[in-house]
Amino acid sequence: MNLPPLVQTFVLHFGEMGSRWGINRTVGQIYALLYLSKEPLNAEDIVERLGVSRSNVSMGLKELQAWNLVRLQHKPGDRRDYFATPDDIWQIVRTLVEERKKREIDPTMTLLREVLMQEPASAEERHAQERMREMHDLFELLTGWYADVQRLDTERLVQLLTLGSKVQKVLEMKDRLFVVPGSRKSGRDAPKDK
């Protein structure tokens, strides 16, 4: 591995972190390297710096492209592919969350819906279904929140995050000012029944 010490520390760490996230070490390292790099890198650059095989880099880059996590660029008079991460780190986060949702949450929701349609054949199954219903509803709440928040531009998102639970205070104030007894609570529209 042929990197400035400071960069190497970070790259090694993200290689290890990758493992915990079900992403392999090399892919984590490639991404860390691209993230820190000022200039886009071509595959051969990555080979030299990480000291892994050309084919390994090729597979890693393919995986990162499948995740929409890298931009591909070209330099005039050079037909090699150059890779870079988005300049905006928030864009990276958005993509990561989006892709993980697509691969993990969505299929799980599909499965939960299917299983919840079935007729329980025993008390045991009935209880299991109740538990799955709880999980389904929780995921629905979280993905609904996510869909909402995801649409905000970054500036407003940061505002919201900075505020944290202080939002609560604002809501209480609003309630005290505007809610008349017996009125409905405000909130996102309830999801339509299927």
Next chain:
Amino acid sequence: MNLPPLVQTFVLHFGEMGSRWGINRTVGQIYALLYLSKEPLNAEDIVERLGVSRSNVSMGLKELQAWNLVRLQHKPGDRRDYFATPDDIWQIVRTLVEERKKREIDPTMTLLREVLMQEPASAEERHAQERMREMHDLFELLTGWYADVQRLDTERLVQLLTLGSKVQKVLEMKDRLFVVPGSRKSGRDAPKDK
């Protein structure tokens, strides 16, 4: 594997999902099984239902305990350990997030702080440090938000999530009502300089 079909579907799915999360298949299956089970189960119950070895179950349960994801119970006149998940699914989510933060985010923040203390030896390292600073600040924002939100009781948390980005509307309203030109924006206190 000896389970009602409905339960088996779910257990198998979470076994696979486990792999994607750096958790091994058996651990995922054990947790799914406990989550759906009305009664706490002992190790032998789990062996019978999942059809894996006793020692594998023992290791899996140990791992789940290390994650604080299972409660251990005893029945009178029976010295075997019985395991269950929390009844409240929100408690499960809170624990999961807390533990992942502890294992993944916290060490990463430590590393970032260390690396950011060092003197860059080149333009390349200087740029790398800037990128690490961006990541550091982003994680700080997210963990700050998380620390805030985590303290809310579940009812208020659900309120907040249900509201989604509509919060934004409330904030705008608040600003229109109360902010006088030149006043500071409200928000969480800025982190102290170290």
Next chain:
DNA sequence: CTGAAATTTCAGAATTTCCTGAAATATGTG
């Protein structure tokens, strides 16, 4: 204290995942 039941440990087998080098394929230039 003894012995039976429950649990844990752990070495090595089984499985899965990762990585490489060689070959195949693709791309674009002259």
Next chain:
DNA sequence: CACATATTTCAGGAAATTCTGAAATTTCAG
């Protein structure tokens, strides 16, 4: 089209992880 360069594919070896059975340890009732 031919050639050089770039990239991808893929079989099989390397490495890591998961899982098991046997042995060791712990626990507790009598």
